[in-house]
Amino acid sequence: MGRDQPLRYAGIEAGGTKFVCMVAAGPDDVGAQAKFPTTTPEETLGRAVAFFKAHEPFAAVGIGTFGPCDFDPASPTYGHIKTSIKRGWEVVDILGTFRRDFPVPIGIDTDVNVAALGEWKWGAGQGLDVVLYLTVGTGIGGGGVMNGRMMHGLIHPEMGHIRVPRISSTDEFAGICPYHGDCLQGLAAGPAIQARWGKPAEELPPDHPAWEMEARHLALGISNYICVLSPRRIILGGGVMQQRHLFPLIRKEVKRLLNDYIPSPMILERIDEYIVPPRLGDQSGILGAIALAQQTA
Amino acid sequence: MGRDQPLRYAGIEAGGTKFVCMVAAGPDDVGAQAKFPTTTPEETLGRAVAFFKAHEPFAAVGIGTFGPCDFDPASPTYGHIKTSIKRGWEVVDILGTFRRDFPVPIGIDTDVNVAALGEWKWGAGQGLDVVLYLTVGTGIGGGGVMNGRMMHGLIHPEMGHIRVPRISSTDEFAGICPYHGDCLQGLAAGPAIQARWGKPAEELPPDHPAWEMEARHLALGISNYICVLSPRRIILGGGVMQQRHLFPLIRKEVKRLLNDYIPSPMILERIDEYIVPPRLGDQSGILGAIALAQQTA
Numbered sequence: 001m002g003r004d005q006p007l008r009y010a011g012i013e014a015g016g017t018k019f020v021c022m023v024a025a026g027p028d029d030v031g032a033q034a035k036f037p038t039t040t041p042e043e044t045l046g047r048a049v050a051f052f053k054a055h056e057p058f059a060a061v062g063i064g065t066f067g068p069c070d071f072d073p074a075s076p077t078y079g080h081i082k083t084s085i086k087r088g089w090e091v092v093d094i095l096g097t098f099r100r101d102f103p104v105p106i107g108i109d110t111d112v113n114v115a116a117l118g119e120w121k122w123g124a125g126q127g128l129d130v131v132l133y134l135t136v137g138t139g140i141g142g143g144g145v146m147n148g149r150m151m152h153g154l155i156h157p158e159m160g161h162i163r164v165p166r167i168s169s170t171d172e173f174a175g176i177c178p179y180h181g182d183c184l185q186g187l188a189a190g191p192a193i194q195a196r197w198g199k200p201a202e203e204l205p206p207d208h209p210a211w212e213m214e215a216r217h218l219a220l221g222i223s224n225y226i227c228v229l230s231p232r233r234i235i236l237g238g239g240v241m242q243q244r245h246l247f248p249l250i251r252k253e254v255k256r257l258l259n260d261y262i263p264s265p266m267i268l269e270r271i272d273e274y275i276v277p278p279r280l281g282d283q284s285g286i287l288g289a290i291a292l293a294q295q296t297a
Numbered sequence: 298m299g300r301d302q303p304l305r306y307a308g309i310e311a312g313g314t315k316f317v318c319m320v321a322a323g324p325d326d327v328g329a330q331a332k333f334p335t336t337t338p339e340e341t342l343g344r345a346v347a348f349f350k351a352h353e354p355f356a357a358v359g360i361g362t363f364g365p366c367d368f369d370p371a372s373p374t375y376g377h378i379k380t381s382i383k384r385g386w387e388v389v390d391i392l393g394t395f396r397r398d399f400p401v402p403i404g405i406d407t408d409v410n411v412a413a414l415g416e417w418k419w420g421a422g423q424g425l426d427v428v429l430y431l432t433v434g435t436g437i438g439g440g441g442v443m444n445g446r447m448m449h450g451l452i453h454p455e456m457g458h459i460r461v462p463r464i465s466s467t468d469e470f471a472g473i474c475p476y477h478g479d480c481l482q483g484l485a486a487g488p489a490i491q492a493r494w495g496k497p498a499e500e501l502p503p504d505h506p507a508w509e510m511e512a513r514h515l516a517l518g519i520s521n522y523i524c525v526l527s528p529r530r531i532i533l534g535g536g537v538m539q540q541r542h543l544f545p546l547i548r549k550e551v552k553r554l555l556n557d558y559i560p561s562p563m564i565l566e567r568i569d570e571y572i573v574p575p576r577l578g579d580q581s582g583i584l585g586a587i588a589l590a591q592q593t594a
Binding site (some may be wrong): 054151156267 | 358426447448450451455456458460461466520523524526527528529554555557558
């Protein structure tokens with residue numbers, strides 16, 4: 001690689017439905033990209049390794065992965081996906097697979113932390129000290145970047161699993177979370193909408209009462225995240241948030257719930273700029289993986 | 298001050314009920330300490346200034362204050378308490394008062410962020426990357442230290458104001474929060490216990506049903522904080538938590554709510570070490586102010 005060329009990085013967005021692989025220096029300098037469905041670990045990781053072999057060299061690898069996954073560098077199973085939800089992926093050493101083939105630094109984190117990093121680096125969260133990224137789709141997951149670092153602690157955030165009040169005390173929908181029943185994910189993820197109304201979310205028209213209810217559930221979660229984390233911006237992605245008419249409903253309900261208690265003009269006057277879609281569109285995750293590779297290098 | 302003497306710092310715990318002032322190098326080297334009730338701003342701040350004048354020199358000042366207070370260094374009212382709850386303290390320039398008299402660096406933050414800092418530096422949170430301190434008393438407030446820094450963002454955490462589900466769908470207690478009614482503070486702060494049961498919390502015997510309910514409300518809040526922040530340790534202080542019999546009730550209920558979803562031995566096996574009282578006793582706040590002065594110097 002010549003001196004004048006910018007360093008390239010490898011990024012992997014490892015999802016339960018599809019994998020995205022990219023070699024890039026940044027959003028405006030993408031060398032190559034591939035997408036393929038998540039099938040068996042052997043086939044899927046084999047395709048990813050083959051893609052990157054064909055596009056060497058790169059300075060580092062960043063992986064944003066579905067989970068649960070072990071992100072504790074001190075653990076013997078660091079970088080292993082351990083999930084009971086996706087068949088065949090009960091224990092898969094995703095980090096080790098790439099380590100065997102690519103002798104460069106490799107970073108790995110949750111899909112949502114990595115998407116938050118992408119939006120912080122190049123998208124709607126640029127320059128902000130606390131950025132929250134929430135995905136609402138098959139599940140609900142939240143990630144964050146605080147002072148330039150992805151959120152970690154005992155493990156990593158599992159924001160979809162907070163408990164929120166019911167909209168109505170007579171609501172008898174049990175929720176679909178296998179662990180918690182009616183946690184936020186159990187009430188408001190895509191499969192919960194489908195279970196409650198008998199149709200996939202994308203088939204419900206914008207004036208269906210499902211959306212008002214969805215906005216109220218999500219607003220309860222978001223107003224709780226505001227009270228706990230005080231984010232500078234909240235970015236909402238994922239399949240359900242493709243329903244753009246949800247945004248004004250959510251913003252209005254968050255304002256109602258907070259009731260002018262948080263004395264910031266971002267909430268009191270400019271909530272349209274506070275709760276926003278990803279600026280990187282559907283590329284937050286894969287560009288976040290490139291950003292993670294840069295941080296890791 | 299001789300070369301061999303350690304640097305001393307000034308700390309102020311500014312509470313709505315009492316002020317604590319200290320000059321110290323650390324918890325084992327306290328030069329002087331004073332406590333007095335919070336009366337008018339003139340009298341209270343006057344006593345504090347007089348105390349510190351009598352105990353100069355010190356390298357810096359740290360202030361942990363009740364609020365709401367403006368903690369945005371870019372704001373023209375930075376360091377002003379702005380509260381409608383404590384009469385006479387509607388707008389008080391607490392930072393400016395000390396700046397006028399003491400030409401040293403001065404740091405100011407929320408009482409709970411500062412208490413979290415104290416426990417992180419010298420108490421139950423030593424060496425941990427994410428520490429949560431929650432006070433349960435006249436109100437409910439949470440502060441945190443992440444990677445050595447107190448939590449800030451749009452403003453600061455207002456953790457007591459998250460919404461949680463009711464314990465029972467037939468519960469008709471409206472909650473006592475003037476902004477949100479039945480947010481966590483509205484359901485579980487000391488005055489909520491008194492409003493619900495008609496007696497101050499400290500007069501209720503340990504076998505009173507109030508405590509089981511209190512533990513369940515607090516556990517809902519704490520399990521939500523775990524999902525959002527993934528703290529390494531949760532420290533519970535404040536007047537209500539003087540009822541030590543609450544701790545085992547809370548731990549059991551947090552475990553039940555999380556239902557083995559968070560795969561950490563700290564929760565699955567060692568929750569007695571995870572949800573704990575302050576190790577600094579009632580000194581978390583004032584020693585945190587000393588720690589803040591050290592950070593600011």
